[in-house]
Structure formats: structure tokens, C-alpha cells
Amino acid sequence: MRSIWNGAISFGLVSIPIKLVNATESHAISFRQIHLEDGGRVRYRKVCELDGEELSGAEIGKGYEEADGSIIPITDEDLAQLPISTAKTIEIVSFVPADEIDPLQMDAAYYLAANGATAAKPYTLLREALKRSRRVAIAKFALRGRERLGMLRVVDDVIAMHGLLWPDEIRRPEGVAPESSVAVRDAELDLADALMATLGEVEMSSLKDEYREAVEAMIEAKAGGAFEPPSEAEVQPAGGKVIDLMAALEKSVKAAKASREGAPQEEADVTPMRRTRKTAPAAPKAVGGKKSTASRSRSETEKARKSTSKKSTAKASEPKASATRSTATKSTATKSAAKTAAGGKTTAAKKAAPRKRSSA
Numbered sequence: 001m002r003s004i005w006n007g008a009i010s011f012g013l014v015s016i017p018i019k020l021v022n023a024t025e026s027h028a029i030s031f032r033q034i035h036l037e038d039g040g041r042v043r044y045r046k047v048c049e050l051d052g053e054e055l056s057g058a059e060i061g062k063g064y065e066e067a068d069g070s071i072i073p074i075t076d077e078d079l080a081q082l083p084i085s086t087a088k089t090i091e092i093v094s095f096v097p098a099d100e101i102d103p104l105q106m107d108a109a110y111y112l113a114a115n116g117a118t119a120a121k122p123y124t125l126l127r128e129a130l131k132r133s134r135r136v137a138i139a140k141f142a143l144r145g146r147e148r149l150g151m152l153r154v155v156d157d158v159i160a161m162h163g164l165l166w167p168d169e170i171r172r173p174e175g176v177a178p179e180s181s182v183a184v185r186d187a188e189l190d191l192a193d194a195l196m197a198t199l200g201e202v203e204m205s206s207l208k209d210e211y212r213e214a215v216e217a218m219i220e221a222k223a224g225g226a227f228e229p230p231s232e233a234e235v236q237p238a239g240g241k242v243i244d245l246m247a248a249l250e251k252s253v254k255a256a257k258a259s260r261e262g263a264p265q266e267e268a269d270v271t272p273m274r275r276t277r278k279t280a281p282a283a284p285k286a287v288g289g290k291k292s293t294a295s296r297s298r299s300e301t302e303k304a305r306k307s308t309s310k311k312s313t314a315k316a317s318e319p320k321a322s323a324t325r326s327t328a329t330k331s332t333a334t335k336s337a338a339k340t341a342a343g344g345k346t347t348a349a350k351k352a353a354p355r356k357r358s359s360a
Contacts, residue, residue, distance in 0.1 A: 001022070001111075004021065006115065007089055012092075014126075018114060018123070023160055029215050029216065029219075087142050097136075105165045106162055106165075107162065107164060110160065112152070127158075150162065151164055
């Protein structure tokens with residue numbers, strides 16, 4: 001790979017000669033501007049505004065435009081005379097844990113290649129030190145006319161450097177977050193966790209730019225004269241639609257499971273979940289499922305308790321009823337005996353009483 005910058009890594013008193021190589025490349029398809037009438041190329045010409053003459057690259061320099069529109073010429077010699085220690089040096093200033101670097105600061109990536117046999121030993125030393133410490137090196141370097149911030153880390157057996165934006169180049173996200181406060185329920189978080197677990201991980205090397213492949217296929221077909229425009233895909237309008245978040249999460253989980261199992265996603269119908277008032281987080285329940293074993297056991301226990309209580313009440317009432325019947329029988333017998341005794345006394349009294357003789 002062709003180097004774009006030669007210099008050295010300054011690691012304390014250790015100097016490591018290196019070459020800077022681009023670690024990334026763009027595969028985006030670029031187009032030329034053409035004249036629609038005849039297909040001719042449209043080019044941009046560099047013309048001086050004062051005399052209208054077209055200029056070559058050798059005749060073009062740098063200049064800084066002030067607020068009033070005046071231009072201050074700046075030459076390469078002017079820039080070379082500036083006291084910048086990082087003009088040809090990647091100066092390591094500190095070592096920090098990798099998670100302290102905000103991904104928003106990440107910029108272009110480069111590989112640092114050892115430049116010459118004498119660089120192999122210190123290069124390997126720095127690489128192994130970074131591996132063992134599990135840290136990254138923060139460095140300053142100058143490239144393309146400006147001083148930059150960088151992060152050095154180990155990729156396989158190579159030291160890579162990521163260009164970093166300066167902290168004051170990161171804009172604060174003011175006015176970006178939703179203005180109104182939104183409450184998210186535990187059940188919704190549980191379903192979101194289930195969806196994340198279902199989607200799982202992916203091999204980054206398996207991801208590809210499908211749009212670029214489609215553009216390349218179209219260009220190839222047009223070059224061969226056999227291009228047929230595809231049928232226009234139906235585009236669903238985005239936004240402005242109120243959805244049931246719980247139902248959408250449930251459908252997403254089912255669709256992800258069906259996709260992983262090779263089943264058609266259309267079978268993943270959704271039944272809205274029953275809303276609960278539980279505040280404690282719980283594992284997501286399957287829609288339409290049966291009651292849990294714990295619920296059935298509690299219900300059966302309550303039924304058994306009620307049945308036992310009824311039987312106990314019935315048994316307890318039987319002796320009372322028997323006692324009542326016995327008491328009633330005794331009372332009846334007593335009354336009968338009393339009546340019999342009273343009747344006997346009456347009969348005896350009648351017999352014992354003297355009969356009155358009637359007077360003639």
C-alpha cells in the first residue's frame with residue numbers, strides 16, 4: 001500500500017520511524033456531470049476572477065479570506081516556518097482506557113507501518129505495551145496543513161491510528177432530544193430486551209452495500225443494452241401514524257424469531273398484550289398463554305380450603321340438629337306425660353266425688 005506521510009512516533013525518548021497508510025477506502029460509485037442534449041462531459045475550469053484567465057495547478061496558491069473579503073496570501077514556506085513539533089512527528093501525550101474515547105470524535109483511520117529494519121524493535125515494543133496495558137495512546141500529529149488529534153490502538157499485529165476531532169469540534173446535542181417527558185413501562189423494556197436477544201449478534205464481515213450492488217448491476221445492464229427498469233416498489237408513508245408500541249414490539253420479536261428459524265414472517269400475527277399494573281420488572285409472557293402453575297395451585301388450594309370449610313360447618317351443624325331434635329322429642333314426651341297425668345287426676349277426682357241425690 002502506498003504511504004501518504006512519512007515521519008516518526010515520539011514515545012518518550014523512543015523514536016519509531018513509520019509510514020502512514022490509509023486504512024479505509026470508499027467504494028461509493030461516483031458520477032460525472034454531462035450535457036443532457038449530447039452526453040458531453042461538463043468540466044469545471046479554474047478561472048481568475050480579475051482577468052478571466054484559466055489557470056493551471058502550478059499557478060494556484062493559498063489565501064485566507066477576511067471578513068471584508070480581502071485575501072491574505074499564505075505560502076507553503078510560511079506554514080513550514082511555524083514552530084509545530086508535530087510537523088513530522090506523531091507525539092504521544094498520554095495513555096487512557098479505550099472506553100474514555102467518545103465515538104463521536106472518531107475520524108479517518110490509518111495504519112502505521114514500521115519504516116525500515118531499525119524501526120521493527122521499538123515498533124513491536126509499543127505494540128506489545130498497548131496490548132498488555134489494554135489502553136490506547138492519545139497523540140498529536142500534523143497532516144494536510146493542520147494539527148490533528150489521534151488515537152493509537154492495536155489491530156491484529158499492526159498499530160492503527162484513528163484521527164480524532166478536537167473536543168471543541170463536537171457540537172452539543174441541544175434541542176435534539178424529545179422535549180416532552182415520556183414514561184417507558186417495564187413491560188415495554190422487557191419486550192425490547194427480548195427483541196435485542198432475538199436479533200442477537202451479526203458477523204460484521206457479512207454486511208454489504210446492497211444499494212451499491214444494485215447500481216453496479218444497473219450500469220452493467222445499461223452498458224450491454226439489456227436494461228429493463230424494475231417495477232416501482234410501493235413505498236409506505238413514514239411518520240404520522242399512531243401505533244400500539246406493545247403490539248409492535250411483540251410483532252417484531254415474532255418476526256425476528258421467524259426469520260431466524262426460516263419461517264415466513266407473515267405468520268407472526270400479533271395479539272395486543274393485556275395491560276398490567278405491576279411495577280416490578282418481569283419476564284415477557286407469551287401472548288395467549290395459559291395461566292401459570294403457581295396461579296393454578298393457588299386457585300386449587302383456595303377451592304380445597306372452601307370445600308373443607310363447608311364440610312366442617314356441615315358436620316358441626318349435625319350434632320346441633322340432633323340435639324335440637326332430641327330436645328324437641330323430650331319436650332313432646334314431657335308434655336304428653338303431663339297431659340296423661342292431668343287426665344288421670346281428673347278421672348280419679350270424678351270417681352272419688354260423691355254423687356248428689358236428687359230430692360224427690
